[in-house]
Amino acid sequence: MPKAHETILEINLKALRHNFEYITSKINNSTKLMVVVKAFGYGSDACVVAKYLQDLDVDYFAVAYTSEGVVLRKARITKPILVLHPQPINFKSLIDNCLEPSLYSAKVLNEFVSIASEKNQKDYPIHIKFNTGLNRLGFGKNDVDYIVSKVNETNVIKVKSLFSHLAASEDLNETYFTLNQIESFKTITKAFEGKIGYKLILHICNTSGILNYPEAHLDMVRCGIGLYGFGNSSIENKNFRPIATLKSVISQIHLIEKDETVGYNRAYKSKSFQKTATIPIGHADGIVRQYGNGNGFVIINGKQAPIIGNVCMDMLMVNITNIDCNEGDEVIIFGEHTSAENFAAATKSISYEIITAISQRIKRLIIK
Numbered sequence: 611m612p613k614a615h616e617t618i619l620e621i622n623l624k625a626l627r628h629n630f631e632y633i634t635s636k637i638n639n640s641t642k643l644m645v646v647v648k649a650f651g652y653g654s655d656a657c658v659v660a661k662y663l664q665d666l667d668v669d670y671f672a673v674a675y676t677s678e679g680v681v682l683r684k685a686r687i688t689k690p691i692l693v694l695h696p697q698p699i700n701f702k703s704l705i706d707n708c709l710e711p712s713l714y715s716a717k718v719l720n721e722f723v724s725i726a727s728e729k730n731q732k733d734y735p736i737h738i739k740f741n742t743g744l745n746r747l748g749f750g751k752n753d754v755d756y757i758v759s760k761v762n763e764t765n766v767i768k769v770k771s772l773f774s775h776l777a778a779s780e781d782l783n784e785t786y787f788t789l790n791q792i793e794s795f796k797t798i799t800k801a802f803e804g805k806i807g808y809k810l811i812l813h814i815c816n817t818s819g820i821l822n823y824p825e826a827h828l829d830m831v832r833c834g835i836g837l838y839g840f841g842n843s844s845i846e847n848k849n850f851r852p853i854a855t856l857k858s859v860i861s862q863i864h865l866i867e868k869d870e871t872v873g874y875n876r877a878y879k880s881k882s883f884q885k886t887a888t889i890p891i892g893h894a895d896g897i898v899r900q901y902g903n904g905n906g907f908v909i910i911n912g913k914q915a916p917i918i919g920n921v922c923m924d925m926l927m928v929n930i931t932n933i934d935c936n937e938g939d940e941v942i943i944f945g946e947h948t949s950a951e952n953f954a955a956a957t958k959s960i961s962y963e964i965i966t967a968i969s970q971r972i973k974r975l976i977i978k
């Protein structure tokens with residue numbers, strides 16, 4: 611790995627490959643793999659990740675919003691792309707880019723049919739989402755007749771898959787709830803397939819679903835966080851390699867006398883002689899203020915340096931009193947050996963939040 615000379619997010623494709631192989635070792639050959647690359651590929655680089663995995667022949671991609679799918683199409687991602695939460699205002703662009711909508715209510719289904727017919731579509735692939743307990747998006751179990759009759763009255767759309775989303779697949783205390791979600795999804799999809807008369811792709815598992823509920827892999831699984839290197843448990847985390855390493859450098863070192871203060875609002879007051887380092891990353895980059903005042907730390911020459919005072923917009927200061935280091939030395943915020951999940955724990959946050967929060971201002975460096 612090259613030494614950082616500025617704040618940089620390294621994306622390691624060997625680690626991505628490792629995670630891909632681990633996930634595929636957990637699923638049958640007959641189960642398709644949908645790779646979730648929403649939110650810039652969980653803060654990495656959606657196009658790089660998608661291209662790399664397209665070449666490894668994954669079956670499907672998923673994004674949250676239409677604009678994210680358009681970016682993938684421009685980067686020559688040709689595999690099918692499911693848009694998990696498309697907004698009707700973007701349905702025209704969605705169709706123009708051959709993206710496939712998740713439709714989750716009568717309102718969005720009707721709006722999609724009307725725009726697809728204006729655009730003279732025939733058998734346009736759509737995906738129907740059912741709510742089985744997350745209570746976020748999805749049709750209810752009693753909507754099956756309505757959806758099937760709506761689909762049958764037009765040849766504009768064709769249902770390609772039915773899916774649902776688990777609320778707590780990583781939490782083994784919620785196994786009973788999760789098994790219930792899986793059961794109700796099976797009941798719904800059986801009724802749906804019976805009424806519509808053709809076979810659909812069924813999918814319900816995210817990463818933790820893949821790991822904890824092999825009996826629920828069905829026809830396809832949707833994997834996000836696992837590919838980026840997190841298994842959502844201390845045991846599973848060992849089987850993954852975080853693909854992103856956030857690095858920076860020491861811009862300046864200060865010697866602070868007793869009773870001096872550091873940073874805005876004079877939030878850190880020195881009780882004795884201290885040495886501090888200023889690092890060029892701040893809350894505008896996703897290192898939110900909650901990491902300040904001793905909550906979070908960075909790694910310098912293998913040692914923990916606590917973040918002191920308030921995190922600034924573009925910088926933060928750390929205590930390096932007991933660390934042998936110089937201006938220009940490398941700083942690790944998180945990476946393969948000091949995990950983002952651990953870093954996030956300082957603010958009661960989770961891997962998903964910290965890795966997707968790293969601002970687009972920070973350059974992504976792809977390590978092949």
Ligand SMILES: *Cc1c(COP(=O)(O)O)cnc(C)c1O
Binds near residue numbers: 646694815817833834
């Ligand atoms: C984000 C998302 C996923 C991926 O979940 P991971 O836990 O990251 O694997 C799967 N399905 C839906 C509907 C999602 O929104």
